[in-house]
Amino acid sequence: xxxxxxxxxxHLDGSERATRRAIRxxxxxxxxxxxxxxxxxxxxxxxxxxxxxxxxxxxxxxxEFPVLTCPGNHDTRAAYRKVLLDEAPDDGPINxxxxxxxxxxxxxxxxxxxxxxxxxxxxxxxxxxATLTAxxxxxxxxIAFHQPPVELHHPLPDAYTLQEPQHLADILDAHPQVAAVLxxxxxxxxxxxxxxxxxxxxxxITWTLRMPWEGDQPADRDQPPGLAFxxxxxxxxxTTHYRVVL
Numbered sequence: 001x002x003x004x005x006x007x008x009x010x011h012l013d014g015s016e017r018a019t020r021r022a023i024r025x026x027x028x029x030x031x032x033x034x035x036x037x038x039x040x041x042x043x044x045x046x047x048x049x050x051x052x053x054x055x056x057x058x059x060x061x062x063x064e065f066p067v068l069t070c071p072g073n074h075d076t077r078a079a080y081r082k083v084l085l086d087e088a089p090d091d092g093p094i095n096x097x098x099x100x101x102x103x104x105x106x107x108x109x110x111x112x113x114x115x116x117x118x119x120x121x122x123x124x125x126x127x128x129x130a131t132l133t134a135x136x137x138x139x140x141x142x143i144a145f146h147q148p149p150v151e152l153h154h155p156l157p158d159a160y161t162l163q164e165p166q167h168l169a170d171i172l173d174a175h176p177q178v179a180a181v182l183x184x185x186x187x188x189x190x191x192x193x194x195x196x197x198x199x200x201x202x203x204x205i206t207w208t209l210r211m212p213w214e215g216d217q218p219a220d221r222d223q224p225p226g227l228a229f230x231x232x233x234x235x236x237x238x239t240t241h242y243r244v245v246l
Contacts, residue, residue, distance in 0.1 A: 002101040002232040005029055006040040006144075007225075008184025009204035011074060012056050013047035021205050021225045022060050028245045029227070035065050036229070037101040042184035042202055043072025043111075043146030045080070054083035068098050070107040072146040072185060073116045073160070077109075093124050097131050103140050103232055104177075106131060110145035116160040118147030118185075125167050132175040140236050141175070143168075144182040148201055149194050154211055156218050157186035169195040179236040187219075189226055189242045198238050202228045 010022045029039060041061065046053035061067045071080050071094055078089035085094070093109035106128060110118035120128070132141060149165035151158045162168070162183075172178050172195040180198040187204035188211070203226030207219045214220075224244040231239045 001234065002103040003034070003036050004038055004040055004100070004230040004232070005036045006042060006182055006200075006202040006228040006230060007205055008042040008202040009044040009072065009187055009206055010041070010057065011044055011047040011206040012053045012060070014053065014056070018047070018206060019056065019060070025205060025225050025227055025245050026060055026063065030063055038066040038068055038098070038105070039063065040105065040107070040144050040182060041067060041069040042144050042182060043070055044074040044184065045069060045072070045084075046076075047074055049074060049076030049079055051079045051083050054079055058084060066098065066100060068096070068100075068105060068107050068144075070094065070096075070145055071109055071111050073111055073118070075111065077111070077113065093121060095124055095127050103142060104131075104135060106141060106143045108143060108145040110147050110162055118145070118160070118162040119164060120145070120162070120168055125171065128168075129171050129174070132171070132177060135177050137177070139177045140179055140232065141177045142180055142182060142232070143178055146183060147185045148183045148190075148199065149181070150192050150199060152186050152188065152190055152192070152201065154186070154188070154209060154218070156209065157188075160185070165194070172197060179232060180238045182230070189228065191240065200228060200230070200238070200240050202226075203242065203244075
């Protein structure tokens with residue numbers, strides 16, 4: 001069994017509010033009686049993509065468990081890579097494979113620099129296919145990135161989904177090792193399906209999306225930050241529990 005936590009959309013901008021909400025969630029995770037095997041952070045870590053914002057993120061996200069990240073549309077690749085990964089800054093896609101408690105977790109870059117919608121580019125798709133092909137048939141994998149590949153029935157996130165999702169669906173069809181797809185971006189805890197897999201959307205740290213039946217103003221800044229816990233069993237069954245942190 002693999003126990004994972006997932007958070008998304010911290011939008012750290014140097015403000016007291018953003019910092020306080022992120023610290024609150026990390027303090028909750030660090031205090032768990034049974035620590036998670038890893039924490040996944042699915043994008044929009046920074047709000048403006050500055051080095052100072054990533055330096056704050058690096059401090060806040062420090063933990064005794066592995067913290068795995070991928071960029072979102074508010075992140076900038078060069079600063080992200082320099083500060084969070086301690087690598088030479090460049091603007092290429094940031095894709096990383098991690099092996100956690102018997103599960104391979106592929107943190108992918110679905111960003112299009114300067115745009116809010118997402119796309120897994122040719123290099124990322126090739127990397128995904130090659131990495132999954134190298135896994136044994138009985139392995140278990142998860143794929144995580146920022147923009148959901150399906151509509152969530154709100155005009156705001158649905159205007160900025162993952163473009164050309166069929167390319168990812170084709171890879172999933174060829175690789176039964178993938179148990180689920182995990183995303184963020186929409187600022188709402190949601191569950192759907194994609195390519196016959198569970199699709200799980202993490203809630204946001206910064207603010208919660210009001211759905212159309214909840215009111216006309218999309219950003220509910222009074223809701224507490226949320227997170228998801230994922231339990232991945234040996235038969236590739238994914239069970240997700242959502243929590244808010246008061």
